[in-house]
Structure formats: C-alpha cells, structure tokens
Amino acid sequence: MEPEMEKRRGEINTNRDDENWVYDSSVDHKGRVPLRASTGVWKASLFIITIEFSERLSYFGIATNLISYLTQVIHQDIKTAAKNVNFWAGVTTIMPLIGGFLADAYTGRFNMVLFSSLIYIMGLSLLTIAQFIPSLKPCNTKMCLEPRKIHEVVLFIALYFITVGTGGHKPCLQSFGADQFDDDHLEERKKKMSYFNWWNFALCCGLLLGVTVIVYVQDYVSWGVADLILTITMAITIVTFYMGKACYRYRVPEGSPLIPMLQVLVAAIRKRNLPNPSSPALLFEVPKSQKHCQGRLLLHTNRLRFLDKAAIIEEHVSTSYEQKYNPWRLTTLTQVEEVKLILNMIPIWLTSLTFGVCLAQASTFFVKQAATMNLNITDNFKIPPASIYSLGAIAMLISVTVYDKILVPILRKATGNERGINILHRIGFGMIFSVMAMSAAALVERRRLKADEPQSMSVFWLAPQYIILGLGDGFTLVGLQEYFYDQVPDSMRSLGIAFYLSVIGVGSFISSFLIMAVDHVTEKGGRSWFGKDLNSSRLDNFYWLLAAMNGLNLCFYGLLARGYTYKNVERRVVVVTDV
Template sequence: MEATDKRYTEDGTTDVHGRPAVRKNTGNWRACPYILANECCERLAYYGMSTNLVNYMKDRLNQGNAKAANNVTNWSGTCYITPLLGAFIADAYLGRYRTIASFMIVYIIGLILLTMTASVEGLKAPCNHGVCDPTTAQTAVVFVALYLIALGTGGIKPCVSSFGADQFDESDESEKKRKSSFFNWFYFSINIGALIASSVLVWIQNNVGWGWGFGIPAVVMSIAVVSFFLGTPLYRHQKPGGSPITRVAQVIVASLRKSGMDVPDDKSLLYEVADKESVIQGSRKLGHTDEFKFLDKAAIVTQEDKNPVSPWKLCTVTQVEELKSVVRLLPIWATGIVFSTVYGQMGTMFVLQGNTLDPYMGPHFKIPAASLSIFDTISVIVWVPIYDRIIVPLARRSTGRERGFTQLTRMGIGLVISIFSMVAAGILEVVRLRIVANHNMYDSQAYLPISIFWQIPQYFIVGAAEVFTFIGQLEFFYDQAPDAMRSLCSALSLTTVALGNYLSTVLVTVVTGITTRNGKLGWIPDNLNRGHLDYFFWLLAVLSLVNFVAYLLIAKWYTYKKTTDEEFDYGSSSELGTQG
C-alpha cells in the first residue's frame, strides 16, 4: 500500500484494528450519528443535574444565595479544568476513543452516588416544614458525587468534539468542508440535550423529587455509553503521539542550551527529519514560522549533534512549531474567560433574579426560574441552522472564503453580542427594583407583579453569542492545534469556561466584601429586593467591552499555523484573521 492510495485516509488515521482507515468504510458522516447521540445524552445528563443545582444547594443543603452560587460556579469551573487531565491522557497514551470509554464509567458512578444522596435515607438530608438540615457527612457525600462527575466529564469533554472531527480527512476537500459543519451540528446536539434537561428534568426536580431528577440523568448517561460503543466499527482513530508536556519541555531545554547561538537566515538549515512523517507519531510536519525566534534555537544543528540525536539537545522544526502554535493560542484563549463569566450567569444570577418574578403560566402551572435557560437552548437550536444554512452562504459570497467568516471574526461577533445580554439583564433588574419600590415589597416573600418571561431576551442573546463564540472556539482550537495535541488544545479552550466560573466567584466575593462594609447589605444580599444586582450586571457589561477591545488587538496579531503538505495562504490575520 502506498501513502497516496486514495482508498485510505491520508491524515494518519486508523480503523479499530490499528490498520490504515479505509475511506469508504469508516469515518465521515456515517460515524457521526453515534458520536452526536452520545454527546446529546451526556449533555442531557449534565445539564439535567447542573441547571437547577443552585436551588438544590439552597433548598436541600440550606445554603444562602452567595454561597450556593459560588459552590455551583466552583464545581462547574472544575468540570472545565479536569479536561486538561483527560486530554493529556488521550493525546499521550490512550487515544481519544479509550479515554472517552474509561472516563464515562467514573461519570456514571458519580451520577449514581448523587442520586442516592437525594433518595436514600441516611444519605438524604432530613427536612421539616420545607427546611432541610443536612449533616456535615451528608453534605460531603454530595460534593464527592459532584466532583466524581467533574472528573468523569474531564475525559469526555475535550475528546468527543476532537474525536468527531477526526472522522473527516483534511486532505480530502469534500470531507474538510463537512468537518466545518460538524462543529455546528455537534453544538446543536449539545443543546437538544440541554433543552430536554432545562424543561422536563427541572420540572421533575421541582415537582416530583430530586431523586427522580438525578436518577433520570444517570439512566440517560447509560444510553450515551451504549450509543458510543455501537459506532465502534466505523470510527477513525488518531494515534496518541506521546507526552506533549515532555515535547514542550524538550524544546525549552534545547533552546536554552543554545541560547548563545544565532538562528541561520536560511531556515532550511534547521533540523527536520527527511521522512514524510514527523518524528511525532500521528502528526504531520509543520512549516516554519517567524514568531518566537528564540525557540528556533532548539532546531539549530551543531557538530555536537550526532546520531543518535538527543531530543533534549536538538528538536525538529515540527516540534518547535508545535510549541509555537500553543503559545499563539494563549492570548486568544485568555479573551474567552470574560465571555464565559457572562455565560455562567445563566446558572446563578439569572436564576436568583428569576426566583423573585411571577412564574405562573395560567392559574395553576408555574415555570421554575432555572427552566428559563431553555430559551438559551432554543436560541442556539434556532441560530445553528440559520448560521450554517443562511449566514455562511451569504458571508461566503461577500468574503469569498469557504467558511464565510474567519474563525476569529466569528468569535469576535459573539463577544459583541454577549455585551448586550448583560445590558438586557441590567435593564430588567432596574425595572424589577422600581416595582419593588413602587409596591413597597422590600421584605415581601411574594412574587413581584412582573412576569418571569421578561428574562427571555437576556437568555436568547446569550444563546446567539454562543453560536458565534463557543462554536467558533471549538473549531478554531481544533484547527489551529498541532495534530498530536488536539485533545489538549480542545481542553485548553474549555478551561475558559472554568476560569470564567472562577472569575465569577471572585467577582461575587470581592463585590460582596466591598459593598457590605459598615453593615451595608451589599449588591447581592439574600433578599435581592434590598440589593443592587443591576450594578453587578453593569460591571460585567463593562468588563465585556474592555475584553472585546483587547481581543481586537490580539486577533490582528495572530498568525495561523501551516503544515508542510499544504500551500500556506492564510498569512497574517490583519483582518481579524485571513483564514478561508
């Protein structure tokens, strides 16, 4: 078999038996329904448990508003930090398929334990007249279950989207175009799961019981496992390339050892193996770029560099460029943190705000505040097809680029949209506080005479921002990552959500500390009718605006990666990125 044989994929992927993947029998859209169904079920389980978690903390663990919100954001943040561990294991040792399979088991164990804390006597907190009084041990078991789930999700989140994208061979133009659409429909499947979770499951938790509300996600997660394994014969697999941390360390050490040397003007003199494949298993060669020239010193060949070559003294251009690619991603990555802080308000401040509003639909049915996130989900479900089928073709005619917008432009549009979500939330809070004053309801436990459905615009705007920024991030970090570090770079993009949640916790803590001095109630007291939650939303709007300005400067500086087996026509991103 020759490498150019069109029967086989040309990106190094293999079938389930480790043989070169046959193009017509594996991958492409034929393999994706199993991956998308797995992701839909897993997200249904996750959001079914997390969407209403702030109310579970308040009602069953007897925690105040600020403490409950911080516990949820801390846990949610951890769910987006653990992917770094799962991604490292996938890229270095197990591969994406086996990593997903292993961590799903941990995930299910956590869900089962959480279900038991809400349904099994002794583990369930005792409640009298609506007031629960959990023991320290009972509270601890809840958090053990939650953080087992956080660990389990760490092996799934960074690998599933990358594993799905692996099913499309970039060397084939038709498959390359389909891969771009895959990320849109991947995010669409996430939100189908979230739609069911934020409507049906939240209603079950509030009206039937938390045992059923957590038990159903455990069952659904089991279905996700079955779906994933059913597609096994069709999957394409990228070989793990060894520890990316070791390779990064080798480039740094080798460049430091040769810090006194000058990089030759002729970059062809830098070290690279003569073989078609790079020394990194499962990775194509990368072409040289001019940034971070100090790192090029690691590829300078000296008389002391003899066979066998020590990777701690001499690295290939591909290995150097692998590190450069990650370094270039970091500033773009950092600008996603504030966006994720805005996104995180849907599970905390939006819910607390909604708890005070009139939830009734007719005389008997009322919608839980946490269920309003359904409108974020509906927004995504509406916007994904519009973006994929209408906006992209229109933008393609205007820009001439296959993707319509560059990935950087797409993310930037989402950052702008997110500012308006905080403006909408702040305006609603101003109106809410005026109604409190007009009706003298400062200490009233009754719902305010304003419908909870006035929250819909802020949720809907966040959903629109997600379609541009979060999906753009998924594609951008996969596309710009070195082949052997794609899980890790996908995990890196997810950590913006983690740090966004942690930043939210820091902001709430700092704001509460500053605004409660001298005996004041502060912006976010337990009784929001006497607080100023609107000030918190204005703060986030200003931070989002500053973040967007920083993003514009960083995006103009960014240079896209190039591989040696394709023509490099991306150039500098002086127009918010010039990738087609």
C-alpha cells in the same frame, strides 16, 4: 492573516485505489489504515454526538437547578450557594485539562471516553441513591430546616464523581468526533467545519431538555425521579457509543506532548547565541520519506523567531549521530512551530475569560432572578425558574443553524475562505453579544428592584438577556471549540478542547472571586451588592460591571485577532496515477 488555503508542498504519487484509504495517521479498530467508505465522517460521528446529548442533558439538568437545590433543600444562603455552584462548575470544566493530557499521551480518546463515562454514571447513580434510600434522604419529612449532613456529604461526593467523569469525557469526546474527518480530503474538511456546528446543535438539544423536562420533574415531581431518568439515559447512550466501535477512526497516543515542547525551549536556550539562518529552508526537519509516519508537518512562520534556533544544525558539534541529533539540542521545525502555536494561544485564552464570567451568571444569578418573578404561563401551569435557561438554548440552536446553513455559504462566496470568516472573527462577533446581554440584564434587574411587587413581573422579562447571550454562544462558544481544536498541534487535540472548557471553568472561578471582592468592597461602603436575598442586593450594578469589563476586554481581543498568525500546515497533495 489566516491562509485561504493552507500552503501545499510535497507530492505523494499513489495508485488510484489509495483514494479509498485514509492516510492521516489514524487507524481503524484493528490497528490498520482505515477504509474511507466504511469508517469516519457522519456515520461514525453520529454515535459520538449521541452520548454528548445525554451528557449535556445530565449536566445542565443538574447544573442549572443546583442553586435552587442548595437554597431550598440544603438551605444555604444565596451567596454561599452561588459560590458553591461556581466552584463546582469551575472544577468540572478545569478537570478536562488532566483528562485531555492523559488521553493524548497514554490512553487514547476512545478508551478515556469509555472509562470516564463509567465514572460519570457512578456519580448519577449516587445522586439517585441519595434520593431513594431513607437514611440518605435530606430528611424524613417533606420540609425541614436542617437537612441531614450525610445527605449533603453524599450529594457533593456524587457531584464531584460527575466532575471527574466530565474531566475525561468532555475533552476527548468532541475531539474524537472531529478525528473522524480527514483534514487532507477537501470534502471531509468542509464537513468537519459543519461538524462543530451540529455538535453544538445536539448539545443545545440536550441542554434544552435538561432545563425544561428534567428541571420540571425536579421541581414538581421528584428530584429522585429526575436523577433516575438521567442515569438510565446515560447508560443507554454509553452502550450506543460502544456499538459504533467498528466505524471509528482512532489516533494512537504519542506520549506526553509536553516533552517535545520542553526540548524546543531547552535547545533554543542552548543555542541562543547563534544567528538565525537566512532562510527557513536551512532549519532542520524530518526527511521527506518519513512524513507519513511523522504526521502533518508545519510550515515556518516569522513570529517568535528566537525559537527557530532550536532547529539550527550545529556544524561544529561531534559528527556522531547521537550528538548531532540529540533532541535536547536539535528539534524539528514542526516541533518549533507547535510551541509557537501554544504560546500564541495564551493571549487569546486570557481575553476569552470574561466571556466565561458572563456564562457563569446564566446558571446562578439569572436563575435566582427568575425565582423571584411571576412564573405562571397560564393560571394552571407554572414553569420552574431554571427552565428560563431554555430560551438561551433555543437562541443558540437558531444561531448555529442560521450560521451553518445561510451565513457560511454566502460568506464563502464573498471572501473565498473555506470557513466563511476567520475563526477569531467569529469569536469576537459573539463577544459583542456578551456586552449587550449584561447590559440588558442590568436594565431588567433595575426595573425589577423598582417594581412595587417584583413577584408580579413576568419571568419573560429575562428573555432578552438569555436570548442575546444564547446568540453570542452560537458564535463565541462554537468558535472557541473550533479554534482550540484546530490550532493546537495534532498530538494535543484533546488538550485543545480542554483549553476551551477551561475558559468556562476559569470564568466561573473569576465570577466567584468577583462576588467575594465586590461584596467586601461594597460592604465597606455601607451596603453590599449581595444581600441575603435578591431584593436587598444590587445585581444591576454587578451586571454593569461585567458589561464594562467585557467591553474593555473586547478592545484588547480585537488587537490580538487582527495580527494573529494561524496554523500553517503542509498538506499532502495526492497525485493519482494509473498502474
């Protein structure tokens, strides 16, 4: 079970003035201990949330309408276009694993965000150039059946520039924002729990404008004008982000987090024949006098006890310091517990992937469904197909706001838990919505296929599946962000956000694989579920398959969440004394 309040031991006697400083291993922009009143919390995180807004505006403005661009401008068939979109989205959300690792180990989060933002804006600029320079345009006329190959090449180069930019931007920006709150300070810790909710509120605002205003400009004004708007917006928010430099709290990179983990595994294997000690107190840990410089310590847990052997001091080993404290033979208890954290996360990550598969449908097949339906709101106004995505964003905004402002205060009183409910319970609750969303999608698609004139059906028949999925996002996506940030070792928090993003990325890859596998199997049966267009396809059957997969996966997830052991931090208890 998750501790109501993480166990506390060890006291630091300090002067009253020390309450004004932040002792959580962070530094200010000059490398000093940060002053609490002038750094961090909301005044710093608002600068960070601003650039996230513009990044999500750009990403969703491109991603949700990309399948329309590939089919209408590049003239790819729906199956090829869906696979290209899924592959691009998958690579884009896998790349943060590299960016997060480099930031945690070497560059620091602030520097990585700045560098990757410049790469991102280069991609946006290239997209804009490809729409305005005559020799790079798809073709000279407004409509052509064979667009220039050079345009297609430049398009994909630009898209993968954005992929590389996202690889450094996404894992570091969110974790950098969360770093602005001190985990050892009660009020800041509570604000941090709200931070993830309001981060997603800003994300949804960017998404909402991206799939309405930007998509409308793309479809009814010009793709080039839309790309120009995104480029200018990103440039402004990069400058805004840099202006907050003096307000931020920074984490100094500590080198590769993989080496300490490897040391634990090697040391445990070397001492595999030793019996586990009778008490965790006998395991090696850094001296108490070194706690401040070493950061937060982790308390012992009873899972994966084989790894505890890495922290056993061998009495028969040479008494020389180099031999006795060789990091490849003896590691600290905190290092052992950090490895346990990562190993415990793997099953949770695996059972989150089917949710990522469902998310992939919202920007591919859902959008193509919308394109075959009646898009008229009035006689004179027609919405772009991708704008129906905005219903999911609105649902997520409502979900996050209600959860943070209404449910959490009620649940805190009812359960005594600072978060209201455990993180994994929140994620699991959202997964129920994914089953409902895929079921609703199947029913609507079945009705569309049976309609005499599918184009007469209002696009708002798709509202239930988008709204249900958006409500689920407010629980599962936000919960996954908090889980992968909070439960990884402190030195791996950018990688933690990258693990969360990889759920979406791998989900997109799995979606592409499923399309190919199902197409191969059903084609042998006489009729593929994925025809040349939606009217000759059977997407309803595909959605039922996804609903069944998510329902079965939810059962496994429930078993894992029930017995999960959460991160157990040794908090510093500050005892204030007068001078």
